[in-house]
Amino acid sequence: MSVPPPPEPIAGARLLFSLDPATSHLNHGSFGAVPIVAQRAQQRLRDEMESDPLRFFVQGLADRIAHTRRHLAEFLGADPDGTALAPNATTGVAVVLQTLGLRAGDEVVTTDHGYGAVTLSVQRECGRTGVTHRVLRVPLAATDEEILQIVRSGLRPGRTRLLVVDQVTSATARLFPVAAIVGIAREQGVPVLVDAAHAPGMLSASVRSIGADFWVGNLHKWGYAPRGTAVLVVSPAWRDRIEPLVVSWEQESGFPGRLEWQGTADYTAWLSAPAGLYTLRSLGVDRVRAHNAALAAYGQRVVGDALAVPPVELLDPGGPTVAMRIVPLPAGLATTIDAARALQARIAERLAVQVAVMTFDGHGLLRLCGQVYNSPDEYERLAVRLPTLLAQR
Known part of the structure; x- marks a missing residue:
């Protein structure tokens, strides 16, 4: 199954935040990001x-x-x-x-x-x-x-x-x-x-x-x-x-x-x-919601394909504006909270990517978020580099 195209970016949205450009911030759901205004x-x-x-x-x-x-x-x-x-x-x-x-x-x-x-x-x-x-x-x-x-x-x-x-x-x-x-x-x-x-x-x-x-x-x-x-x-x-x-x-x-x-x-x-x-309304609330959900879905498919996850296991959260998606990790990874935290820290240190690594029912999950300051290439770079990192257990 082909990966759906990413949404059109919202022009100028990245400049509204003071996030470090050297890091891909794909985990908005944990602590958010405060607009400069x-x-x-x-x-x-x-x-x-x-x-x-x-x-x-x-x-x-x-x-x-x-x-x-x-x-x-x-x-x-x-x-x-x-x-x-x-x-x-x-x-x-x-x-x-x-x-x-x-x-x-x-x-x-x-x-x-x-x-x-x-x-x-x-x-x-x-x-x-x-x-x-x-x-x-x-x-x-x-x-x-x-x-x-x-x-x-x-x-x-x-x-x-x-x-x-x-x-x-x-x-x-x-x-x-x-x-x-x-x-x-x-x-x-x-x-x-x-x-x-x-x-x-x-x-x-x-x-x-x-x-x-x-x-x-x-x-x-x-x-x-x-x-x-x-x-x-x-x-x-x-x-x-x-x-x-x-x-x-x-x-x-x-x-x-x-x-x-x-x-x-x-x-x-x-x-x-x-x-x-005010920032959210200025960008357009419905526009932001649709963009973020579509971008998270794109990231899920790109990273899921890189990890050879069957499409049937790349679950749809069930809502058109849910801007978080999960990708199952290979068996044996992040099976405990401590292991999940350690892997999350490794991804941040080695790949300069902030993601959430979760454990659910003894299985490791990678949670990706979509936000107006993100771009499709950030998920694509993660997809290229993550398999190698995960193989280095």
């Missing part, structure tokens, strides 16, 4: 903060945070009154777990595609409370209908206190049918937390249309915001029960203020997040 906006805010810290924190900061919150919520299709800013999605997950009031006899259900730090957070909370953590096994190539059946049969009404499911999985780059999953869970009276770390900026589905009890998403990945910018969206029934991980002077103000205010935290990342969205 957002970097400068944040630096101006830092300069303002340092010129008069008391004035910055005391005079009008709450209003500025609220304005940013409304701006981001509108972009995500979320209720501003049910949205709180947070440092990252994992923090939002920890807040939700603390809020539930879990007790012995309860259970939290996740899938084996879940993000590692979220899984660790669930395990820690379950260990503290005597709650059972059950993991639903979802085959790598499962269809949406198969995923829904696994979820339907995996919930236990009366015992399952929370279902955690990814919108786009980190390790396997799969788009899960989260709205349908939420519908199934609601029928059984099970609250759902959607880990949407990769959704803001990448996907078009609004938070309202998903209807989850809790939804967490990072803006510092595909939304071009400075790092440390995320949101937790909470349905009306849960808002009064949400408690921050650390109590602050805004404790009595309720949600979202009690969650957002942490005294002397650096709020400049949040306040400059709209500048990142």
Whole structure:
């Protein structure tokens, strides 16, 4: 099967970022890349903060945070009154777990595609409370209908206190049918937390249309915001029960203020997040989404062909704007987290290419991302050089 042509590049997009041109940055999904305009906006805010810290924190900061919150919520299709800013999605997950009031006899259900730090957070909370953590096994190539059946049969009404499911999985780059999953869970009276770390900026589905009890998403990945910018969206029934991980002077103000205010935290990342969205909108949101997904698909096929991966194993994530793809690695490679990290470091050092190397169900996976600052030749160069490196075990 021939490799599909790459998308047309977006002229000038590479110049909007300050990335080192000596390295191919094919792993946008891990830490993102902040456009220069957002970097400068944040630096101006830092300069303002340092010129008069008391004035910055005391005079009008709450209003500025609220304005940013409304701006981001509108972009995500979320209720501003049910949205709180947070440092990252994992923090939002920890807040939700603390809020539930879990007790012995309860259970939290996740899938084996879940993000590692979220899984660790669930395990820690379950260990503290005597709650059972059950993991639903979802085959790598499962269809949406198969995923829904696994979820339907995996919930236990009366015992399952929370279902955690990814919108786009980190390790396997799969788009899960989260709205349908939420519908199934609601029928059984099970609250759902959607880990949407990769959704803001990448996907078009609004938070309202998903209807989850809790939804967490990072803006510092595909939304071009400075790092440390995320949101937790909470349905009306849960808002009064949400408690921050650390109590602050805004404790009595309720949600979202009690969650957002942490005294002397650096709020400049949040306040400059709209500048990142400005860059995305200037390029054209739909145009960027389509370009990135097509470029990731091109990279997957080019690298997959170089590693002699059968086309049937080069999985489609199931969504037209999913800008991450996986390539199975040869047997015996990256079968553990430590081995995956070591291989990722070798690729970066030897080939000057930043990629994500994952392990799933004992198999190594190479995760490639597509972004406006990438070009087809970066994947082509990786395809030429990677087989030799992998052969040098």
